[in-house]
Amino acid sequence: MRKNIIASTLILAFASNVFANQNVDISKIQERFDKLKEKHALECSPEEYGMVESYLESLKTENNQSVDSLRLTVKIEDLLTKIEKNINSDKDKDGIPCYKEIELGLNPNIPDVIEKVKVAQNKEPEKLDTGVKEKEAPKTYKSTDAIIQPVRIHFYSNSSKIKKEYLPYLNVVAKYLKTHPDVKVKIKGYTDNIGSKKYNDKLALKRAEAVKQYLIKLGVSPNRIMIDGVGKSEYIVSNNNELDRFTNRRAEFYIINLAE
Amino acid sequence: MARKFLVTVLCFIGIANAADVLKNSNIEYLDAARSALKTAYESGATLKAPYEYGKAKGFYKIAVEESSNFNVDKSNEAAKKSIEWSLKAIEKASQGEVK
Numbered sequence: 001m002r003k004n005i006i007a008s009t010l011i012l013a014f015a016s017n018v019f020a021n022q023n024v025d026i027s028k029i030q031e032r033f034d035k036l037k038e039k040h041a042l043e044c045s046p047e048e049y050g051m052v053e054s055y056l057e058s059l060k061t062e063n064n065q066s067v068d069s070l071r072l073t074v075k076i077e078d079l080l081t082k083i084e085k086n087i088n089s090d091k092d093k094d095g096i097p098c099y100k101e102i103e104l105g106l107n108p109n110i111p112d113v114i115e116k117v118k119v120a121q122n123k124e125p126e127k128l129d130t131g132v133k134e135k136e137a138p139k140t141y142k143s144t145d146a147i148i149q150p151v152r153i154h155f156y157s158n159s160s161k162i163k164k165e166y167l168p169y170l171n172v173v174a175k176y177l178k179t180h181p182d183v184k185v186k187i188k189g190y191t192d193n194i195g196s197k198k199y200n201d202k203l204a205l206k207r208a209e210a211v212k213q214y215l216i217k218l219g220v221s222p223n224r225i226m227i228d229g230v231g232k233s234e235y236i237v238s239n240n241n242e243l244d245r246f247t248n249r250r251a252e253f254y255i256i257n258l259a260e
Numbered sequence: 261m262a263r264k265f266l267v268t269v270l271c272f273i274g275i276a277n278a279a280d281v282l283k284n285s286n287i288e289y290l291d292a293a294r295s296a297l298k299t300a301y302e303s304g305a306t307l308k309a310p311y312e313y314g315k316a317k318g319f320y321k322i323a324v325e326e327s328s329n330f331n332v333d334k335s336n337e338a339a340k341k342s343i344e345w346s347l348k349a350i351e352k353a354s355q356g357e358v359k
Contacts, residue, residue, distance in 0.1 A: 042311065050314025051321075054345075058322045058338065068329065072322075194355070241307050
């Protein structure tokens with residue numbers, strides 16, 4: 001009997017010692033989370049993203065070697081795996097994974113025809129249907145066409161700051177305008193459905209103005225740029241979720257060929 | 261002897277009551293966090309404000325876990341954060357993002 005008690009005590013002591021020595025490496029988890037952030041985890045898996053953030057916040061205040069920390073780590077790992085899965089998932093079954101759709105400025109919840117995307121990427125001079133999400137460079141248009149297809153850039157909520165990834169598009173627009181002096185451009189700013197009409201009208205105009213200022217900075221004459229703020233109307237898609245609202249928060253270019 | 265016994269009993273009752281109060285306040289926090297999370301869910305926060313809802317849910321889970329480990333303070337703190345994020349989610353879901 002005594003032997004049994006001693007043996008079980010020793011086993012327990014050994015087990016708890018081993019358990020206590022397991023150090024929770026937050027930096028590794030943080031690194032993995034950062035990598036997923038770069039792959040648009042917030043857009044593709046917002047709920048899990050929020051949960052991981054709250055767990056991480058709690059983990060940082062916990063004692064690094066406590067059992068609770070280990071339990072939290074396991075939960076975070078599970079959530080990160082889920083996020084990874086969502087990033088690579090294809091919700092709308094159009095063959096493009098979620099993160100890729102975000103990078104292309106598409107909506108991962110609405111199917112996009114792959115051919116159209118390919119055309120947009122190759123920038124072939126092809127008239128595209130006024131579909132929901134394609135981004136085209138203005139040089140794809142024939143000089144005889146008054147531009148039918150708008151070039152689109154999107155904005156963060158309540159912001160008129162131009163996102164870095166759209167700067168190359170604007171550079172192409174500026175280059176086009178500089179090489180085509182007979183062309184004028186009209187920039188229309190739009191918003192999502194959130195907030196008052198008055199505020200959104202202002203914000204829409206501010207977005208158009210921001211794009212105008214950027215083009216002027218690149219050497220386009222201000223006389224050739226007209227701006228308009230549309231605000232809470234002319235949505236491309238419904239405003240049901242964050243991605244749809246992101247799609248609607250945009251500035252579009254309408255190029256007017258004066259030769260026509 | 262009788263006096264000693266009486267004092268011991270009174271002390272025991274006092275400690276038990278204090279523990280009850282502590283426990284109750286924690287339960288109240290958890291209850292408030294749960295109902296805030298429920299309201300957020302019902303107002304469509306899972307679709308309209310998933311990030312905020314996720315944060316609220318995460319903190320609620322932490323609060324429950326800490327409570328089960330008798331870490332009342334940590335649990336209360338997490339519950340408060342959960343309520344805060346639930347309110348943010350409800351606000352965003354009902355009138356959209358705050359501008």
